[in-house]
Every structure is written in C-alpha cells, then in structure tokens.
Amino acid sequence: MTKSELIEVVAQEANLTKGRAELVINTIFESMVEALQRGEGIEIRGFGSFTVRQYKSYEGRNPRTGEPVHVAPKRLPFFKVGKDLRQRVNGERGEGDDDDDDDDDDDDGPRRESTKPRAAGGGTAPKPATRSDGGVTEDVI
Numbered sequence: 001m002t003k004s005e006l007i008e009v010v011a012q013e014a015n016l017t018k019g020r021a022e023l024v025i026n027t028i029f030e031s032m033v034e035a036l037q038r039g040e041g042i043e044i045r046g047f048g049s050f051t052v053r054q055y056k057s058y059e060g061r062n063p064r065t066g067e068p069v070h071v072a073p074k075r076l077p078f079f080k081v082g083k084d085l086r087q088r089v090n091g092e093r094g095e096g097d098d099d100d101d102d103d104d105d106d107d108d109g110p111r112r113e114s115t116k117p118r119a120a121g122g123g124t125a126p127k128p129a130t131r132s133d134g135g136v137t138e139d140v141i
Helices: 003-013 018-037 083-089
Strands: 042-044 048-055 058-061 068-071 074-081
Touching: 003 018, 018 042, 018 048
Parallel strands: none
Antiparallel strands: 042 048, 048 074, 058 068
C-alpha cells in the first residue's frame, strides 16, 4: 500500500475529502518523525512500537574492493510488531476482535505467580489455599 492509497482509504472511511485526509496522514507521519528525532518511542497498542536504536562507528569493508571503510555512528528507527497485528497477519484472529491489549492479560492459559518475595507489611495478603470441600488447608491456618 502506498501513501496515496492510504489517503484514499482514510478519505472513504472517514467521509473526508482527499485533501483533508492527506492533511491528517501528513500530520500523523510528521508527528511520529518529530517524536523519533527527539529520541522518544512511539507505541500504538495492537499495532507495534517504534524506537530509535543508536549504532556506534565501526570499520567496515567495501564488498567490491575489500578496502576498509569508516562507518560513522548513526541512529536508525526500529519497528517492533505488536501481538495483535502479528496474529491478524497470520490469520490467527479476526478483524472483529476488539482485544487491543499487547500484554498477556487474556484468559488463554494458567497464570504464573511471581517468584519475587513480598515486602513485609506491603501489598496484599495471598488468598488462603482451599480444599475441594471448601475448607481452608492446614498449612495456612
């Protein structure tokens, strides 16, 4: 999909003129570029995140001649795909699913308990373990 095709889709979906849709798209892209220039990350839940990675200078080689070439330090944008986008591209989820969470808060499996010790007097007390008949186990009492 090209930028002009994206503008057409936005214009149709939002019932805007192509000029207005182009302004919206350009504003979004320019805001993203400015944020990355400032070193900020961009997170779009369910889609992915953009960050800037910094690379140090190094001595490379010209593949044609084999001559050593100095490569200056640089900053490059990096995109990490979100869970929802990855699943939708792979056909694992339908478009109608509204679960935008990127984290594993769904009930799709058993939860792991934290192995960190609790601070004394802080946090919430663990729930007592119960037996199948509804009573509390002896080790909790």
